Amino acid sequence: MTAADLEDATDVDRAAVRAEAERHLRALVGRDDAALREDQWTAIEALAVDRRRALVVQRTGWGKSAVYFVATALLRARGAGPTVIVSPLLALMRNQVEAAERAGIHAVTINSTNLEDWERVHADIAEGRVDVLLVSPERLNNPSFRDEVLPRLAATTGLLVVDEAHCISDWGHDFRPDYRRIRTLLGDLRAGVPVLATTATANERVTHDVAEQLGADTLTLRGSLDRESLRLGVVRLPSPQRRLAWLADHLAEQPGSGIVYCLTVAATQEIADFLRSRGHDVAAYSGQTDPTERQALEADLAAGRVKALVATSALGMGFDATLGFVVNVGAPSSPVAYYQQVGRAGRGTDEATVVLLPAPEDRDIWAYFASLAFPREELVQQTLQVLADEGRPLSTAVLETHVELGRTRLETMLKVLDVDGAVRRVRGGWESTGQPWSYDAERYARVAEAREREQAAMLDYLATDGCRMEFLRRQLDDPEAAPCGRCDNCGGLSLGLEVSDAAVEEASARLARPGVAVAPRKMWPTGLANLGLDLKGKITDGADEGRAVARMTDLGHGQALRELFRDGTPDGPVPVPLVRAVVEVLGDWLPGATGTGAVAGSVGSVVHVESATRPTLVADLAAGLSRYLQVPVAGRWALVDASVPPGRGAANSAQRVAALGRRHDLVLDGDLPPGPVLLVDDRTVTGWSLTLAARALRRAGAAQVLPLVLATDS
Template sequence: MSSGVATDVETWSAQALAALRSLTGRPNDEFRDGQLAAIQAVAFRRERVLVVQRTGWGKSAVYFVATKMLRDARSGPTIIVSPLLALMRNQIAAGREAGLNIVTINSTNNDDWFQITEDLADDKIDALLVAPERFANQEFLDDVLPNLAPRAGLFVVDEVHCISDWGHDFRPDYRRIGRLLELLPKNVPVLGTTATANDRVVNDVTAQLGESITTIRGPLDRESLRLDAISMPSRAHRLAWLSEIIPTLEGTGIVYCLTVNDAHRLAEWLRNEGIAAESYAADLSTDTKTRLEDRLLRNDLKVLCATSALGMGYDKPDLGFVIHYQSPGSPISYYQQVGRAGRAIPNAVGILLSGSEDSDIQEWFMQTAFPSRPEAETLIELLEKRADWTSLPAIEERVNLRRGRLQQMLKVLEVEGVVERNGMKYRRTLKKWTYPEERLAKINAARRIEQDAMLKYISSDICLMQILRGLLDDPESVPCGRCTRCVERPYSVDADRGTVGRARDFLRGRPLTFEPRKQYSGGSKIPENRRVEQGRALGVWNDGGWGSETRDGKEAGEFSDALVAALVETVKAARLSPKPAWVTDIPSLRAPTLVLSLAQRLADGLGIPYVASIAKVRESQPQSTRANSAQQHSNVATSFEVAGEVPSGPVILIDDLVDSRWTMTVVGEALLEAGSGAVHPVVLAVTTPG
């Protein structure tokens, strides 16, 4: 060690405390229970350590103080693997306050890579933050890692539960970390940190980071949190209740939603009710998300309605409340999200609302998490037959998976060494692979147990914090004396009838548009004179408004008069141009009268004729079962033909649902080629799950 760092543990620990106070800027700060022990294990004894501590405990302080101590002892830079850009931004700001030079290499700062590489070589950088995906980037592997790994002073895996596919937030690229550890010198300490790991996840992480790892695990109680769980099936009731309760809560907060649509819709409703609310989801740009994070930090917003995209690592110590609009799929996920509240204030609120749609959404998430055996084997067989680089679009033509799921599976196979990637092309390696059916069955069984645990949490009449801690295998779980099962709820779960009525009208009063297809699945452009117009829909399938009435109508075999009347008014209000002169429908062999009746009633309501112009000549699978664009296009390309009169005027082409937009595209193109005017697609609901 250098002369500036003590060699006896007592003096060394005093120096570590001074480093902590420098980090926090508070001269009287003390270590929390377990922090010093973790720092000593990593930076003094240079061990491999797994830290499992509650949210807000200060895990980042452990690796920043450890980095400071190791750098003062002339060790090399710390490598911190961090899963999200939002988390990185917070970590960089916190580290720099402690006088550490922390930088990141990620997909948004390629122009800085060369200078960062130079500074690493000159030992000017104390810590490098990277996402696990960097370990799949050839430029990083060739230009940065070979010079960095042999000199590393500490290797940190933040949110280490992501390494485990038993965890709630598995990231395939985290699997690369085990192989990366082999590149480090044997004496380099390794630190894994998480707040969300039960015994099963801890065991899996330990197996991957090394059996000799030291585990430091603390109690998971959050003394500032007052928990509540309320079953509130109706979306309209939840919207109304939230608009009434949020203004009464102290401070600012987050409302978590399971889907992107719900996050955007809830924020719009709250704004309409006079609440400073914005939505935050994965479909926003990085700049927009950064701006929203900053606005919440500055208390410019009362509430941010967010999906899990506002996840690990977002740190606002004075966050006053976290509410869940729907129930997460696991206790671990819920604990992590609700734990954002009350980290540095004495009182905060965590409320879980449960809706009638929760189980359907969770089932969809689970069913789409990993491809089925036939889907996976089709992919492997395709790559084996091609025996050379195959592009992603070429794979999509043969494999019925949405692009996101397909890329996720290819990434898993790449991490396991079964395929290799070159840009957007893939090829099979010689490594043997069999579908992990038994393991996936166990994972799905565990997921269902977790979903059942959340249902029991919501309906339980015993302490909520005690239940939550027990579900996370905390041996010290006891009644908290704070939650609404321990003490009386200080607010009503009822909502004003007038507000509920406005919420119901809001859910029903948001017609949507959807854009026409502009390219064929092979990539060539659809000529403008063969494209349909922008489409109209009453809502989203099972959205608590007209989308739910659409579901009810399909189940009953007939759509209600109220639903048809709403569609008539929506079409009239849209002032479609050029003005429609007639209506036709997309026929179905499975339910031949359902959409036909809808089309005829719409035509009557608009005062224009219905004309049967399209015939279905081949039974096709529902578009919802076709997962990517190539498969969806192929599924309907030869299923319909013009079989009747085609008037020359503009036409409304009606169906009950739209999923891929290929049915509308193919049938609309046929009508245009047969001499119709502009084709206006109209549906009751879009099926977009997110």
């Protein structure tokens, strides 16, 4: 159906359409007194009457979803095809499906968790039984969806909605390459099909970038980004023990249910465990949580059945519930990302508390995520050359054997190259298009500089004595930014620094408790034959489960480990506090290893992984364990090829296995003594060094290999 098949916008009784729109709004929200605000009606009118493209930048809770659901109802009543909503998160999709059904709008979703429904959904779309289809941006470039479903959608769509549209822009705080694929969909739409892009977190640069991608005639509606229900505050405390204690002492005071945000998955688990031990009803939530469990946890939070979810940003954009608070343990890397997270609170409530507990280690975590930026030019060109030389599709796993990039970073790079037209995702992997491509080093440098400015601005937010909401609004270029009168600096929120001795003592004991399981590698990487290695399938001669003192990101011993492994820290013996932690780990893990002579079968010998960067540290650790356990140091996983630098291949598994195989070999002082071998290293990042050393020990006669390291990165 073209625009000509629908009524001419100049002949429409706009007052009658608005009255109809407000009837749909009342059905959507379930209130007879609901009425559209002027800016909501302006957006709906542009879409449903004038068939325009619009970008709506409005605060969280403003009612952006009401705009596209009401516009959908109006367009469907006039014979338009289904609305397609590109939505970034499953939590957001579930909220939107439920909201649509309340208004009598039949909404369905296609995503990675409902494969069994795809065929039925496709059939319902073809039969006209679907009013709204929600898809993830990743689905747009799935080969079968892109080639078979997307053309039909482009030909029949009545309205295209791009939710969280800041993801389109690589200037945005949460850029996602898959979102750039929307440009192709925009180009394939029939003339006169309206398009709506929405976001709550776009500054002027991002707004301009998104509007430019939508088209020259795009209507941009920016409103005030004030969140009148939010009371913002910062609590600075000197140690992780006191931060945990503050959370334990003050969580119950926070209104209603809410979210405790953390920067890492490990922190969600650690903090949730501690809070439960203090009697709080909380649960951990991250991208690693099983999808079914995630849905149940979201429902529990929305219904107030838990006090809080301790979550990463995986519980983020679009999660819609009435929450009374958000607490961040650790600061996000930009004020815009922080505004996005605190926006989860204060919907449907007059007041909500927002507290930030910053930590010195935040900057280390920011630096790690910054290291995952777009790769160097030589790695990109190498990838393109491999695909061109092969002349056939290659999977990401096979490409890893040719290019020293990790799986996630390689896939992200390929998605960017796909959008740029240099490669194409097909069944079986990725193939070269043969189109010329140039590395835009200047743009990537500008984006990196923008990220550095955002980090500096986040530090300024922590230090400011001015209004905190005004600060965040100015970061988003809100022209109406003004003091809120509600935050801790404006005098509207008082946050005490006091914590109880009992909470500090328990937090200290919890954080001082060392010991993290180190899971053994189970499968060899794909494609090692390409690197001349005859290793594939299941690993049958590797290590047992091992132990680390702590993760590098942990709140307790993680701080000491970050200092130990920081660039510039000189090599030396194991620090005494970590020696004590190692002994405690051994006591919990191998109770027979008591220091008065190993119980038979507990440990028979020690072998260490030789280090080029910290030889004294590793040798001292092995020698100390030998004395404590009263067993010999039987040998070492020795450095035999100095031409292979430390860390070579660390970006992906296949490259790492190949590099370690050249760099190391097992050197024993004689026959291995009977009993398990304690395999000692300072730090494990990928797990492959321990795996290959264990394999060599098993082949030398060890019946069991038990890895023990000071730190693990995961």
